[in-house]
Amino acid sequence: MKNWKFKMASTILGSTLLLAACGGTDEGGGTEENGSSTAGEVEGSVIGDGSSTVAPILEGIVEEYAGAQPGVQVTVGVSGTGGGFEKFMQGETDFSNASRPIKEEEIAALEEAGIDYTELLLAYDGLSVVVNAENDFVDNLTVDELKKLWVEDGSTKMWSDINPEWPEEEVIFYAPGTASGTYDYFNEVILEEGDIESTATLSEDDNTLVQGIQGDENAIGFFGYAYYIANQDTLKLVPIDGVEPNDETIESGEYAPLSRPLFVYAKNSSMSENEAAYDFMQYTIEHAGEMAQAVGYVALADEEYEEQLAKLEALK
Template identity: 70%
Template sequence: MKNLKFFMMSTMIGSALVLGACGNGEKEGNGNGEATEQLSGSVSGDGSSTVAPITEALVEEYALVQPDVKVTAGVSGTGGGFEKFIAGETDFSNASRPIKEEEAAKLKEAGIDYTELEVAYDGLSIVVNKENDWAKDLTVEDLKKLWIEDGTTKKWSDINPEWPDEEVVFYSPGTDSGTFDYFNEVILEDADIVKAATLSEDDNVLVQGVQGDKNAIGFFGYAYYLANKDTMSVVKIDGVEPTNETIESGDYTPLSRPLFVYVKNASVKDNEAVYDFMKFTLENAGDMAEAVGYVRSPEETYKEDLKALEGLK
């Protein structure tokens, strides 16, 4: 994720967001003129690669406020993150889809209570190679025809006879990804994805694949498109391009979706560092989401989640 991290930090440099300068005293400012108690300890998380840019940005800024708290966040995909969460290996789990019933059942069986926190909105972006000057606007039905396995060799000309009679090259998030799950739900409708697709949990692999082949098409979170928009093109879906405005308004449908962090209740109660980092996340997720290319959730959502978090103490 180095390319995205460089973009993310470059975007954030010069931001008006001031979270407080780091000092060596017991207390320091938190940006609101209040003293912040200095903590130590560790916080562990894993999960969605889509949510990762927000978390990475938060971790960078949190280190300025609480330098003695070590926050780690892996990127195993939403499903992989939940597996570690269920196993009791992490304090929080990033997810680009709501938790599944079977995952919730396993957490209950393991005796792990959790709370869902919404951190931002994303517009799942369909992208093509920069040299592709034909597939500028696709319908949901076009996406189904392209991406659902039906035993045929997929060609661009299958969508429009005037388009190239060349095979489409597919790049998709892996099956542990919440982005894959969401695409599967709203586009594939649980049908099999085209067998020719290259699947990867690493979104940078998908980016490089689309960049390297004129006939490529892929999909991933909006921030990854923004980080690479000079080297690929985004496709309008039913005439609507994903932008902050269309994602926030809901006009970019059905590919707009909320992004989540699931936190273990016991970790919040027993580990002050976990509570503090989650509180910091909710207080700053909107700004960080916008800094890395996503869309902030309504302020009321953050307030409600903060109240829920405080109730776990």
């Protein structure tokens, strides 16, 4: 396993990310050090899309899978959870990455399109609230303060509105775009279906958010924990109700309400009819825990991964 945590800052890409597994050779039939999910070499192509939050896990897996199965071309776009499901509904992809559970209207659209799918759990994430590294006054926020900050109320938000001891400076907001599962999750547990602050810069590319917050002392934003880990030297993590996201608080649920599961949705027909798609998905589940921990997320328990593999095997 490469040192992905230190590689992340330069390799997490944006909404046009293409991850191609197309290199490496192995005279032993595709069962080199990384190991192949199935015996012997596999050939073919696999296409996925979806969440930028899940992307760091898949980026690492795709690169390592290239060494195990050089005959398989894997391409993964990053259109956000909602954008990925749109492509999934159109039959353009074999799997879709998601940082939230599939919505009822998406389920209905897939049923109408005749696309059966299987939900597979990959890891856990703690949605992280961050401010500029030079911010020396925000050391904690409550859930109520988050709501006061982020819900649109027609006013110009000042830091002093949240705490009179804080500067009378306008708050600069950065948030995931509306096609992002991260936005959906934040909307559900913090905004509670209210409108997000109208001045916020929205982007499905989490790197845009990182760079914006790095560049303004009055900035605040939120995104997946791995993006904080990759940029922790230049961002300041804000505890919520006194609890910071980390492996223990995310896994236990203590970091509430911002802990969440990360998923991949596999197209059943691709898993049963496309050997390459099945092989890659099996490899993904087998390596998701190790890669999740390497890039800054939290792995499932071993028995949970065994359950996901059993669900996948049932599709073969």
